[in-house]
Amino acid sequence: xxxxxxxxxxxxxxxxxxxxxxxxxxxxxxxxxxxxxxxxxxxxxxxxxxxxxxxxxxxxxxxxxxxxxxxxxxxxxxxxxxxxxxxxxxxxxxxxxxxxxxxxxxxxxxxxxxxxxxxxxxxxxxxxxxxxxxxxxxxxxxxxxxxxxxxxxxxxxxxxxxxxxxxxxxxxxxxxxxxxxxxxxxxxxxxxxxxxxxxxxxxxxxxxxxxxxxxxxxxxxxxxxxxxxxxxxxxxxxxxxxxxxxxxxxxxxxxxxxxxxxxxxxxxxxxxxxxxxxxxxxxxxxxxxxxxxxxxxxxxxxxxxxxxxxxxxxxxxxxxxxxxxxxxxxxxxxxxxxxxxxxxxxxxxxxxxxxxxxxxxxxxxxxxxxxxxxxxxxxxxxxxxxxxxxxxxxxxxxxxxxxxxxxxxxxxxxxxxxxxxxxxxxxxxxxxxxxxxxxxxxxxxxxxxxxxxxxxxxxxxxxxxxxxxxxxxxxxxxxxxxxxxxxxxxxxxxxxxxxxxxxxxxxxxxxxxxxxxxxxxxxxxxxxxxxxxxxxxxxxxxxxxxxxxxxxxxxxxxxxxxxxxxxxxxxxxxxxxxxxxxxxxxxxxxxxxxxxxxxxxxxxxxxxxxxxxxxxxxxxxxxxxxxxxxxxxxxxxxxxxxxxxxxxxxxxxxxxxxxxxxxxxxxxxxxxxxxxxxxxxxxxxxxxxxxxxxxxxxxxxxxxxxxxxxxxxxxxxxxxxxxxxxxxxxxxxxxxxxxxxxxxxxxxxxxxxxxxxxxxxxxxxxxxxxxxxxxxxxxxxxxxxxxxxxxxxxxxxxxxxxxxxxxxxxxxxxxxxxxxxxxxxxxxxxxxxxxxxxxxxxxxxxxxxxxxxxxxxxxxxxxxxxxxxxxxxxxxxxxxxxxxxxxxxxxxxxxxxxxxxxxxxxxxxxxxx
Numbered sequence: 001x002x003x004x005x006x007x008x009x010x011x012x013x014x015x016x017x018x019x020x021x022x023x024x025x026x027x028x029x030x031x032x033x034x035x036x037x038x039x040x041x042x043x044x045x046x047x048x049x050x051x052x053x054x055x056x057x058x059x060x061x062x063x064x065x066x067x068x069x070x071x072x073x074x075x076x077x078x079x080x081x082x083x084x085x086x087x088x089x090x091x092x093x094x095x096x097x098x099x100x101x102x103x104x105x106x107x108x109x110x111x112x113x114x115x116x117x118x119x120x121x122x123x124x125x126x127x128x129x130x131x132x133x134x135x136x137x138x139x140x141x142x143x144x145x146x147x148x149x150x151x152x153x154x155x156x157x158x159x160x161x162x163x164x165x166x167x168x169x170x171x172x173x174x175x176x177x178x179x180x181x182x183x184x185x186x187x188x189x190x191x192x193x194x195x196x197x198x199x200x201x202x203x204x205x206x207x208x209x210x211x212x213x214x215x216x217x218x219x220x221x222x223x224x225x226x227x228x229x230x231x232x233x234x235x236x237x238x239x240x241x242x243x244x245x246x247x248x249x250x251x252x253x254x255x256x257x258x259x260x261x262x263x264x265x266x267x268x269x270x271x272x273x274x275x276x277x278x279x280x281x282x283x284x285x286x287x288x289x290x291x292x293x294x295x296x297x298x299x300x301x302x303x304x305x306x307x308x309x310x311x312x313x314x315x316x317x318x319x320x321x322x323x324x325x326x327x328x329x330x331x332x333x334x335x336x337x338x339x340x341x342x343x344x345x346x347x348x349x350x351x352x353x354x355x356x357x358x359x360x361x362x363x364x365x366x367x368x369x370x371x372x373x374x375x376x377x378x379x380x381x382x383x384x385x386x387x388x389x390x391x392x393x394x395x396x397x398x399x400x401x402x403x404x405x406x407x408x409x410x411x412x413x414x415x416x417x418x419x420x421x422x423x424x425x426x427x428x429x430x431x432x433x434x435x436x437x438x439x440x441x442x443x444x445x446x447x448x449x450x451x452x453x454x455x456x457x458x459x460x461x462x463x464x465x466x467x468x469x470x471x472x473x474x475x476x477x478x479x480x481x482x483x484x485x486x487x488x489x490x491x492x493x494x495x496x497x498x499x500x501x502x503x504x505x506x507x508x509x510x511x512x513x514x515x516x517x518x519x520x521x522x523x524x525x526x527x528x529x530x531x532x533x534x535x536x537x538x539x540x541x542x543x544x545x546x547x548x549x550x551x552x553x554x555x556x557x558x559x560x561x562x563x564x565x566x567x568x569x570x571x572x573x574x575x576x577x578x579x580x581x582x583x584x585x586x587x588x589x590x591x592x593x594x595x596x597x598x599x600x601x602x603x604x605x606x607x608x609x610x611x612x613x614x615x616x617x618x619x620x621x622x623x624x625x626x627x628x629x630x631x632x633x634x635x636x637x638x639x640x641x642x643x644x645x646x647x648x649x650x651x652x653x654x655x656x657x658x659x660x661x662x663x664x665x666x667x668x669x670x671x672x673x674x675x676x677x678x679x680x681x682x683x684x685x686x687x688x689x690x691x692x693x694x695x696x697x698x699x700x701x702x703x704x705x706x707x708x709x710x711x712x713x714x715x716x717x718x719x720x721x722x723x724x725x726x727x728x729x730x731x732x733x734x735x736x737x738x739x740x741x742x743x744x745x746x747x748x749x750x751x752x753x754x755x756x757x758x759x760x761x762x763x764x765x766x767x768x769x770x771x772x773x774x775x776x777x778x779x780x781x782x783x784x785x786x787x788x789x790x791x792x793x794x795x796x797x798x799x800x801x802x803x804x805x806x807x808x809x810x811x812x813x814x815x816x817x818x819x820x821x822x823x824x825x826x827x828x829x830x831x832x833x834x835x836x837x838x839x840x841x842x843x844x845x846x847x848x849x850x851x852x853x854x855x856x857x858x859x860x861x862x863x864x865x866x867x868x869x870x871x872x873x874x875x876x877x878x879x880x881x882x883x884x885x886x887x888x889x890x891x892x893x894x895x896x897x898x899x900x901x902x903x904x905x906x907x908x909x910x911x912x913x
Contacts, residue, residue: 003514003568004223005031006038008196008257012219013042016192020048023193029054030328030505031197031512037499051191055198055205056171062185062208063178068168070489071462071482074099075470077106080158087147092472093481100485103170105537106156110172111202113179114546120153122542152537175204182211193218196257197512199564200239200557203547206247213249221257223512224560225567227600228262229255235559262563263600267571270592270606272578279521279575280310284317286519286573287502291321297571298322302503302515304565306522309335314504314521324501328509330491333459338452339487341370342430346483349419349426350476355396359389362397365415370437374411377440382406411436423479427464431457455492507561517571520562523589524576529558562591578608621654621910625903632661633902637778640770640785641898643835647828649901653908656901678722680805683740683858684789685718686711687803688766690744691790698761701752708748715740743805743858750861763791763798771842775895778902784894788836800836800853801865804829808857808866814878816871818889822897829855833868834890837882851882 016022019039026032032052039050053061060067068076078095109116127149163169169177193212198220201209212218228237229244244250273279283303290297305311311331318325333339348361365371366382375382385405389397402416414433419425434457443449463482467473473482503515507528522528531551536543543550566572574595576588596604625633649656658664690707697703719737754760770785790801812829815821821831833853841849854867867880900906 003034003038004197004221004257004259005035005512005514006042007259008194008221009035009038009042012194013039018047019043019050021191022050023058023189023191024050024052025058025193025195026052026054027197027199027511028509029057030509033499034513059178059205059208060174063169063174063181064167065164065169065174065177066167067174068163068166068170069462070103071466071486072168073103073163073170074482074485075466075472076162077103077155077159078472079470080155080162084154084158085147085151087151091478093475093478096478096481096485101535101537102155104535106159107170107172108536108548109156109538110160110170110176111204112546112548113176113203113207114548116156117153119538119542119546120149120156123152123538124149126539126542175202179204179207182208186212186215192216195220197221197223199224199560200549200553201243202549206243210247210249219256222255223257223564223567224255225260225262225563226258227260228563229258235556236563237560238556239560259567261568262566266566266569266603268566268574268595268601268604269572270574270576270596270604272576272588272606272608274579275577276307276310276522277313279577280314280317282575283314283519283521284319287322288319290517290571291319297517298502300515301517302505302510302513302519304510304518304520305329305504305506306520306524306528308332308506310521311504318502322502326501326503328503328505330493332488333452333455333490333492334484334487336452336492337369338449338456341368342456343480343483343487344368345415345430346426346476346480350421350480352418353396356398356401357396359395359397362402363389371415373440373442374415374433374436377436378409378411380406380409380412419476421475423467423473423476424464426476426479427460427467430460431464434460452492455490459486459490507558510561510565514568515565516569517573518565518569519573519575520565521575522577523562523574523592525587525589528562528589528591529555559591623654623657623908625905625907629661630902630904634780636661637780637782637898637902640783642784643786643832646835646894646897647825647831649897650822650828650831651825652911654910657908676806679736679740680803681722682715682718683743683805684766684803685722686714686740686744687747687789689714689718690748691762691765695762695765698759699751699755701755704748704752704755708745711741711744711748715744743861746861747856747858758795759793761793763793764788765790767791769836769839769843771839773891773895773898775898777899782898784835784839786836786839788840791840794852798840798849798851799865800833800840800851802829802833802836802853802855804855804857805859806857807859808855809860810863810866813855813866814869814871818893821890821893830868834882834886835894837868838887838890838894841884841887848884852880853882 012022013019024032024035026035032054035052036049056067074096077099078092081095081099082089109119124146127146160169160173163173164177193216195209195213195218198205198209209220213220222240224237224240228234229241231237232241240255244255271282273282287298290301303314305314308329309332311327311329312335315325315327344365348357348365351358351361363386366375366386374380385397385402388394388401388405394401399416399418403412406412410432414429414436417425417429419429434453437443438450438453443453463473463479463486467479473479503513520528525531529551538548540550542548574592576592578588595601596606623629645656645660648660690710694703694707715737751760767788768785769788770783773782773784775782788800789803792799792801808829812826813833815827815830820827821834833855837851837853840851852867854865856865857863868882869878869880870886871878
């Protein structure tokens with residue numbers, strides 16, 4: 001196969017040996033690199049090099065204007081918007097939300113040489129009709145809205161005139177100007193112009209090319225197969241068929257450049273793969289397979305990304321055995337880590353309040369990879385600051401607190417200086433931060449990071465100049481919106497050798513290039529082609545009337561590029577997403593359906609691909625009991641197992657191993673709102689404080705009314721002690737404070753009601769117990785320890801009471817079968833009550849006790865005291881009393897559990913919780 005460029009070059013050299021007198025105009029700059037290489041290979045003697053331009057560069061040369069960058073265009077457009085009309089204008093940050101759309105409209109109007117005055121008068125008239133009403137007077141808001149449409153024509157002229165005064169232009173203005181400047185250009189040159197590989201041309205390009213073809217010795221070569229031209233409904237030939245009919249210079253003449261390659265035999269595979277990442281994984285597997293079976297097929301190969309956001313995952317999927325790749329597309333700046341760093345920093349300062357910075361925003365910044373690099377390079381430790389935030393529950397942190405807890409240096413100043421909503425100060429800090437990051441050794445060793453830093457340094461200098469020249473960016477909100485706009489439009493261009501290796505590109509970068517092996521990804525509706533998006537202020541009908549392109553023309557453009565890639569290729573792999581959603585495009589593309597229904601193509605294989613993805617399997621964790629671990633268990637046994645730790649083992653032995661043996665607990669977190677354990681601690685401490693004066697006494701209505709008066713003071717004091725400096729004056733914490741008040745007041749009121757018919761005597765509060773256990777087969781001391789929330793006498797019966805702020809139901813404390821105690825975690829509350837009962841019996845061995853043990857659940861207080869009970873069985877009726885017999889039975893169960901924990905042959909095995 002001979003490429004299209006080589007065909008044209010050989011013909012041009014044959015007819016024009018003096019190549020220095022030739023000007024090549026191509027659809028893209030990328031194709032120029034390949035043209036130069038093929039040209040050098042085709043020449044047999046030294047000659048002057050021809051001029052080679054992309055169409056954009058050529059038209060800029062003809063117009064004598066310079067392309068203004070996107071940022072300058074946006075500022076000049078806003079300036080024009082402010083100057084035209086005397087109605088109320090929107091702020092700059094509001095303008096940024098729609099300014100880019102208006103810019104695209106102006107660009108399109110000029111490229112297609114539309115009469116802007118007539119067009120925008122029609123737009124204004126349509127908007128007037130849309131807002132017509134019976135009211136003679138419109139509201140101020142509607143009037144301002146209509147004024148905008150009435151003045152669009154004025155904004156257009158003001159904007160274009162301002163750019164022309166500076167010798168600048170947006171793309172459309174440059175195209176429009178080039179048409180009027182073309183006679184001057186033609187008078188100044190006698191060179192032969194060669195146009196190659198064009199398809200969809202705007203009106204300005206069409207007039208320019210036709211004029212040069214008619215008035216000079218020029219040629220145009222079309223990169224298309226006659227198969228598409230002869231089919232009158234095939235979109236791949238849509239534009240070129242129109243040019244054949246409408247261009248005088250082409251009428252009744254054969255088109256140059258046509259080749260019959262499309263219907264040659266090819267290997268075409270259409271592969272459905274679920275989701276985007278699976279597609280790039282499949283590409284990696286496909287490359288390995290091709291390399292093993294026919295390595296020559298990769299010498300002239302390309303991967304075309306329908307969805308260009310897949311670039312990064314694709315790079316990670318390419319096998320290491322692939323010798324070379326070249327990226328012929330840019331990486332969006334917004335996808336870099338530096339972009340997230342500076343965006344976070346702008347938002348961090350924008351969100352500062354009078355109270356300081358919200359702790360989450362600060363912690364996010366402290367843990368960002370570039371912040372960590374800066375801290376490490378400046379020997380700054382953030383542990384003390386983070387520890388204070390979490391320990392003291394600081395929801396908001398001031399700059400003063402940060403300076404006190406972090407060593408003062410340049411990096412800390414640049415990150416945390418109070419910029420007082422001034423974008424100038426923040427941009428100065430950003431420029432200094434770029435310089436600081438650049439000097440870090442790890443960064444200096446990474447050429448890609450240095451390139452990114454340079455790009456951001458340029459961007460911030462540009463923003464600084466604009467902030468100086470224009471007063472619109474006067475707060476951080478405006479800066480953030482502008483920065484976001486620039487990030488979405490700016491790219492980091494990769495530099496490599498486009499002649500060697502597998503080429504990775506977007507669909508538009510493939511123009512004029514031919515490859516033997518092609519892999520195209522994301523061939524789904526909404527991606528290829530992109531669908532019916534109409535991001536414009538110009539209504540669809542007006543676009544059609546004025547010859548402006550719509551989604552129909554855009555579909556034809558992508559159809560041409562798709563089929564052009566297939567023309568000379570020998571191996572084609574087309575991938576699509578079988579599991580589409582709203583964000584990733586629709587079902588498989590109509591381009592695939594069209595290809596499959598082509599009767600002339602009998603060489604297509606279509607199937608669902610199976611990417612090699614390792615399934616995620618849950619490995620049940622096991623920890624063998626080594627000698628050192630057994631020593632740790634025995635040490636824990638000597639110090640004492642608590643009922644809660646044993647319940648933890650029943651729930652999941654691995655949690656017991658981590659939390660109760662190794663003391664590995666969850667990382668401390670700032671409690672923006674009261675955590676359940678903190679809530680429970682405050683309730684327990686408040687009840688202890690209130691009832692302590694009543695220990696040893698029989699409760700009376702007077703004594704209970706006295707402590708009820710102190711509930712608010714006691715709860716507030718315990719909030720301050722437990723919740724540290726956390727805010728409770730508003731939000732959920734304020735609600736939690738009053739919920740605790742309500743819980744405790746309801747509890748006391750219930751006691752007041754109960755003592756009218758019963759006698760209650762407080763024996764102990766928060767009583768710590770620790771008792772030895774004798775377990776057969778274990779030759780080391782074992783202790784059971786715990787704390788009883790309350791011990792009282794209720795009508796002469798001793799009760800052990802455990803307070804719970806969570807929900808507990810009666811079924812959790814009533815047993816029918818002893819075995820479930822150590823098998824089913826839902827009976828953990830019954831297990832704990834029996835542990836308390838066992839300890840209490842051990843502390844009073846000679847008293848021949850009969851006690852009760854129960855839980856008061858403050859969340860479902862209406863159920864009363866939930867007493868431990870053995871359910872009715874054949875052995876007897878339901879019984880709430882805990883006797884020596886009950887304790888004896890439980891001690892056997894407990895002994896078996898602790899024996900299992902201490903058994904060297906039984907590993908700690910994870911349970912699914």
